[in-house]
Amino acid sequence: MPLPLYSLAVAVFAMGTSEFMLAGLLPDIAADLGVPIATAGLLTPAFAVGMAVGAPLMAAVARRWPRRSALLVFLGLFLAAHVAGAVTGGFAVLLAGRVIAALACAGFLAVALTTAAALVPADRKGRALAVLLAGTTVATVAGVPGGALLGTLLDWRATFWLVALLCLPSALGVARGVPAGAGRSAEDAAGTDLRGELARLRSPRLVQVLLLGALVNAATFGAFTFLAPVVTDVAGLEPLWVPVALVLFGLGSFAGVTVAGRLSDRRPGVVVAAGGPLLLGGWAVLGLLAPSPSALLILAFTQGALSFAVGSTLIARVLYEAAGAPTMAGSYATAALNAGAVIGPVAAAAALNTGAAALGPVWSAGVLVAVALVLALLFRGAVAGAPVRRPTRARGRSGWR
Template structure:
């Protein structure tokens, strides 16, 4: 894999830390800003909505921009949004900064996904995606637990400041390592016009894999966003165990995305056939065994692995199915991921109000996976390598 791909992953690490870090900070933010835990959890949805809107919008705007300048600008705007978020005492302002940060993240990821696939041969898109998204999984291993620990020892604002600072070496990596234009455009004519690229969204196979990716990611975010109350409530563990649970989820997700990167190009159907049922059983099992700390921690690891193996494979299929949209394919993948990231916490917040209480999000995740499998079952051919 080329070095610029790993430099992109560094920036994704910084942004992934921000996207996932609220899983360990929701209770503190709610207490400090005087809102409910469910309302604080909607900050995750605000971020995801910004990603959904921003991915296609900014990818379309950035079609004619120099790639390096686009990526650098997105990283710096992302950092500035976290500075403002760390300084505010208003939940409304914090909510707005999450949307702005999400727009910057969306623009970056949409351009980065497209650029990453141009840095490798056409049949290695899954491997390139795995390297790029390893920044996200490493964020769940190191960045998010560190942020949770920092929030526990100091406060949630310290974590926002840390993310803002973390963006600076990522910006330097983009500036020093990414070519001004993607390799595919050097010395060649422009690709298809925007209308032709948007027309790819009429393809049933593309819409199918986007929908499946969104459902699986919704299940992941539904439970991950509200994992802290499960650890400290149902399992009866102390607050310092929340970073431990997040590390385990992150290690599992790194293993899952690595597995997906190795096999998803050739055997996507196998990963769906194995990973889907594991997730379907795993989320309800986590709800049933949440009061057993050892079982809880083991299942958190396994669910992280299965979620990212399956989710990563489905997003790789989005890039394959959108191959005729060279500048917009990354935005389609980003939008699919974040439709799920927006929907999951909303569903989970509603589930918190049921009799299941803090375990409601885990049951909701199981239902979301069930929906994905029921849709995928009659459409198995669309999930095969092409």
């Protein structure tokens, strides 16, 4: 894989740390800024909604910019939003900063995905995507727990400063590692108008893989968001075990996206057909065996691996099916990924109020994966990347063959 991909992955690591780090910081933020914890909780969905909505919006704004310039602008805006969050004394400024950071993150990831796909041969988009998503999985393993520890030892503002500092080597890596003409954004934009790229969303196969990617990632983010109550309330472990379970999930995620990256280009149907049922079965087994601490910790790893293997493969299919939208394809993939980050926690939160209680999010994840698998059977041509059969007129005959 080209070295510039790893520079992009470092930036994705910083952004992934920012996206997930608030889970352990909300009580301190609420106390420091004098707002109820429920109000402080708005910071998390604000970021996710900004990501889902901002991806196509920011990609459209930057579609005629050179891609290296676009990446640096979005990275600089992301850094500035975190500096503002670290020094503010008002919740409104912090909330606005999270929205701005989300828009910058969405724009960066959308351009980064398109750039990554352009830096590798046409049949290696899945492996390029795996390198970028590895930055997110490493964030769940090291960045989020490290940020939480720093917030505990110092305060929540220190974590914001940490993310801002991580942007500096990332910006240097992008400036020095990404070629000035990487991906030929200006030429791509000149060759296709925005309306034509948006028209790709009328492609049934693109819509199908967008839907499947959103569903599987919704299951992942929903269960991950509410893993802590399963650890403490169901398995009866001490709160100290919560970061252990999260790290195991993150390690599994890294393993899953790494292995799937080597298969998703040539065998995407195999990854989904084999990994999908195992993922569904894993959520069911976790729902039944969660009271056993050892089973819970093992399943945290395996479900992280399967979730990201299947989810990243479907997101890679988005890049393939959106190949006719050279400046917007990355934004479609980003939107699908973050639509799942919005839908999943909402569904999981609703499931908490059912008879399943703390295990509700686990069962809701299973339901989302089950729906995705049923649809995958109907959409198997898009999932497997099978060529579309088009009718051709036989020479010298009026019929179709």
